[in-house]
Amino acid sequence: MITVHHLNNSRSQRVLWLLEELGIPYELKKYQRDAKTMLAPPELTKVHPLGKSPVVTDNGITVAESGAIIEYLLDTYGAGRLVPKAGTEEARRFRYWLHFAEGSAMPPLLLKLIFDRLETGPMPFFAKPIARGIARKVKGLMIEPNLKRQLDFMESELGRSEWFAGDEFSAADIQMSFPLEAASVRGGLDEKRPKLWAFLKNIHQRPAYLRALEKGGKYELLR
Ligand SMILES: N[C@@H](CCC(=O)N[C@@H](CS)C(=O)NCC(=O)O)C(=O)O
Numbered sequence: 328m329i330t331v332h333h334l335n336n337s338r339s340q341r342v343l344w345l346l347e348e349l350g351i352p353y354e355l356k357k358y359q360r361d362a363k364t365m366l367a368p369p370e371l372t373k374v375h376p377l378g379k380s381p382v383v384t385d386n387g388i389t390v391a392e393s394g395a396i397i398e399y400l401l402d403t404y405g406a407g408r409l410v411p412k413a414g415t416e417e418a419r420r421f422r423y424w425l426h427f428a429e430g431s432a433m434p435p436l437l438l439k440l441i442f443d444r445l446e447t448g449p450m451p452f453f454a455k456p457i458a459r460g461i462a463r464k465v466k467g468l469m470i471e472p473n474l475k476r477q478l479d480f481m482e483s484e485l486g487r488s489e490w491f492a493g494d495e496f497s498a499a500d501i502q503m504s505f506p507l508e509a510a511s512v513r514g515g516l517d518e519k520r521p522k523l524w525a526f527l528k529n530i531h532q533r534p535a536y537l538r539a540l541e542k543g544g545k546y547e548l549l550r
Pocket residue numbers: 334336337338339365366367368378379380381391392393394429
């Protein structure tokens with residue numbers, strides 16, 4: 328039996344969604360973020376040394392890292408579903424987006440979260456102007472231009488086909504959901520990018536997505 332080690336308000340929501348799309352039974356073990364630090368609880372390090380979520384355990388195997396988990400589940404249980412046929416243009420695009428989501432899309436979104444907090448968070452009064460100055464500079468020079476360039480690129484890619492890998496919905500769309508959801512709360516994604524906006528609207532109506540939400544519990548991405 329597959330066990331998904333699921334942290335509230337996190338990327339592991341994608342794994343639940345994939346399993347719901349595939350109709351594979353799984354057990355859910357829930358972990359709660361610390362309310363103050365938002366970090367995962369230490370119990371997760373007993374499952375995997377890095378103590379992050381998602382992690383999946385299955386028949387004595389432990390798999391971490393969302394992209395690797397998605398590939399593991401598709402290879403082991405997918406029977407060819409939600410992945411384009413090997414050797415096709417769609418398969419190449421599928422692989423690209425599977426990596427892009429965590430390798431390129433998430434880093435500037437994480438930096439945005441950190442530097443927004445540095446800009447507005449509590450600190451001794453004498454440190455405030457310095458911290459704010461640094462945060463504004465890093466955001467203006469590096470984070471915001473990167474976020475904009477990536478959003479423009481993803482918007483234009485969805486102009487080529489309905490879904491990220493091609494005309495069929497695939498697990499690459501599941502993997503891409505998290506950075507796009509995060510971008511909609513803190514990365515400047517809104518209805519002015521109509522393809523990406525419609526993508527979010529479409530995935531949020533999928534019955535499997537809604538079932539995964541019901542099982543995973545509260546899902547509010549950090550601002
Ligand atoms: N690239 C990893 C990132 C894993 C990750 O950072 N997960 C976050 C949840 S969204 C986490 O566990 N955060 C809690 C912590 O760092 O303590 C993946 O895609 O699995």
